[in-house]
Amino acid sequence: MTSGLVVQQPEPAGRPAGGAGSALVPCPAASRRHPRRRLLTGALSVLIVAAVFGFALPRFASYHAVWHSLTVVRWPGLVFIAAALLANQVATWAMISAAMPGLRLRDAAVVNLGSSAVANAVPAGGAVSMGVSWAMLSSWGFATTDYVRYTLVSGLWNVFVRLGLPVAALALLAISGGAGAASEAAAYAGAGLLVLIVAGTWALLRSEPLARRAGVVMGKVSAACCRLVRRRSSGRAAALLPQFRASTRDLLARRGLAITGTTLVSHLSLWLVLLACLRSLGVTGAQVSLAASLFAFAFSRLLSVLPVTPGGVGVVELGLTGPLVAGQEPAVAARVAAAVLLFRALTYLLSIPLGAGAYLWWHWQQPRRRAAAAGQAARPVPEPAQVPAQPARGPGREPRLRRIVIAPDQAD
Numbered sequence: 001m002t003s004g005l006v007v008q009q010p011e012p013a014g015r016p017a018g019g020a021g022s023a024l025v026p027c028p029a030a031s032r033r034h035p036r037r038r039l040l041t042g043a044l045s046v047l048i049v050a051a052v053f054g055f056a057l058p059r060f061a062s063y064h065a066v067w068h069s070l071t072v073v074r075w076p077g078l079v080f081i082a083a084a085l086l087a088n089q090v091a092t093w094a095m096i097s098a099a100m101p102g103l104r105l106r107d108a109a110v111v112n113l114g115s116s117a118v119a120n121a122v123p124a125g126g127a128v129s130m131g132v133s134w135a136m137l138s139s140w141g142f143a144t145t146d147y148v149r150y151t152l153v154s155g156l157w158n159v160f161v162r163l164g165l166p167v168a169a170l171a172l173l174a175i176s177g178g179a180g181a182a183s184e185a186a187a188y189a190g191a192g193l194l195v196l197i198v199a200g201t202w203a204l205l206r207s208e209p210l211a212r213r214a215g216v217v218m219g220k221v222s223a224a225c226c227r228l229v230r231r232r233s234s235g236r237a238a239a240l241l242p243q244f245r246a247s248t249r250d251l252l253a254r255r256g257l258a259i260t261g262t263t264l265v266s267h268l269s270l271w272l273v274l275l276a277c278l279r280s281l282g283v284t285g286a287q288v289s290l291a292a293s294l295f296a297f298a299f300s301r302l303l304s305v306l307p308v309t310p311g312g313v314g315v316v317e318l319g320l321t322g323p324l325v326a327g328q329e330p331a332v333a334a335r336v337a338a339a340v341l342l343f344r345a346l347t348y349l350l351s352i353p354l355g356a357g358a359y360l361w362w363h364w365q366q367p368r369r370r371a372a373a374a375g376q377a378a379r380p381v382p383e384p385a386q387v388p389a390q391p392a393r394g395p396g397r398e399p400r401l402r403r404i405v406i407a408p409d410q411a412d
Contacts, residue, residue: 044308045308045309045310048308048309048314048315049309049313049314051314052314052315052317052318053314053317056318057317057318057321057337060321060322060325060333060336060337061325061330061333061334061336061337061338062334065330065331065334065337065338066334066337066338066341067338068334069281069282069334069335069337069338069339070281070338070341070342072281072282073280073281074280076280077276077279077280077281078280080276080279080280081273081276081277081280081342081346083276084269084272084273084275084276085273085346085347087269087272088266088269088270088272088273088347089109089112091262091265091266091269092112092262092266093105093108093109093112094108094262094265094266095154095259095262095263095265095266096108096111096112096150096154098255098258098259098262099149099150099153099154099157099251099255099259100137100142100146100150101251101254101255102142103137103140103142107136107140109358110136110358110359110361110362111133111136111137113351113354113355113357113358113359114132114133114136114355114358114359114362115129115130115132115133115355116129116351116355117351117352117353117354117355117356117358117359118132118355119310119311120310120311120313120348120351120352120355121310121311121352122310126307130151132359133147134147136362137150139362139366139369140369145247148247149247149248149251152244152247152248153248153251153252153259154259154263156201157259157260157263158263158267160194160197160198160263161263161264161267162267162298162301162302162305163193163194163197164194165267165271165294165297165298165301166295166298166299166302167191167194168294168298169291169294169295169297169298170295171191172290172291172294172295173291173292173295176289176291204244204245205245205248205249205252208242208245211242211244211245212242267301270297270347271293271294271297273343273346273347274293274297274320274339274340274343275290275293277339277340277342277343277346278293278324278335278336278339280339281335281338281339281342282335283332283335283336283339287328287332287336288324288336292323292324293324295323296319296320296323296324297320299319299320299323300312300315300316300319300320303315303316303319304316311348313344313348316344316348317340317341317344320340320343320344321336321337321340324336324340325337
């Protein structure tokens with residue numbers, strides 16, 4: 001049983017696919033369900049945000065105490081926060097440039113800010129932000145294969161770091177004696193899972209037969225899942241892994257270290273922004289240690305994957321504040337809550353106006369880029385200059401020497 005799209009019959013022989021009659025037509029049931037689904041998603045997002053900011057966070061600290069904590073921040077703390085935020089932005093742009101060869105750092109900043117603004121402002125805006133990224137990159141001449149490769153590599157490496165950060169945080173807690181037996185067991189299990197995922201990815205990239213066999217297994221699993229939810233399988237899942245290997249092997253051979261390093265620095269510098277907010281608001285290391293702040297940050301990064309609210313608003317705040325204020329005094333809890341809200345204002349709210357400005361700048365530059373490209377295409381190509389041929393000399397014939405006669409009155 002299919003829903004959402006009516007798939008057209010195959011094209012007759014000799015007719016190019018994707019012609020006038022090859023469009024996918026929305027079926028009426030899908031057209032009726034999609035607005036209802038969007039309405040339910042928006043209502044759920046509003047309820048979650050209202051519950052978090054109206055009921056959950058005030059139980060940790062009152063907003064009056066949070067505001068009082070924010071007013072005592074001094075300029076050295078603001079400089080520390082600004083430096084960490086700038087380092088995070090530059091590291092993120094460098095990661096995008098590393099995963100997309102030929103992309104300038106300035107254009108990577110435009111792509112990152114524009115897509116992040118959409119993802120943070122629209123419910124389930126991840127898909128819309130991918131469309132914005134593709135529109136920008138394609139306007140600069142990048143092909144579809146380049147964008148798909150960039151999306152797969154950057155997404156996979158972000159998954160590696162998101163899974164690795166909780167393991168590292170739990171390991172630090174276990175070393176410092178701040179973790180119990182359950183946390184240590186979770187750290188070992190997470191480390192083992194991460195090693196298996198990384199080793200499996202490395203094996204798929206190294207072996208083409210293994211990638212084909214794994215693709216066949218993934219295709220069968222995908223078909224079974226589609227039958228379970230009564231949807232038609234596309235039949236393309238079996239070819240995904242071989243295509244991923246073929247498209248990313250050369251990129252990772254040339255830029256694998258750069259992509260890994262910039263992705264790791266991007267996540268750690270974002271944690272540094274949270275740490276700068278905590279320390280600038282007077283939360284000491286004895287109250288919230290480095291390992292505890294890293295664990296809360298890693299836990300919130302995992303929660304932000306759930307597309308229940310735009311940019312994880314409400315969910316991330318609760319995931320950060322809950323572990324950090326556990327067992328704290330009311331005054332410390334107020335400073336922690338203030339630091340979390342300041343962190344989210346800088347990394348979530350600030351990205352929306354900055355991204356809107358980046359999108360408008362890109363849109364304003366498009367006519368100029370198109371005009372420059374059209375002018376370059378219409379410019380005639382100069383023909384190579386032709387050097388007149390010299391008369392051939394016969395064999396054994398020496399060039400004639402020109403005699404210069406100097407008159408007696410001209411000689412010195």
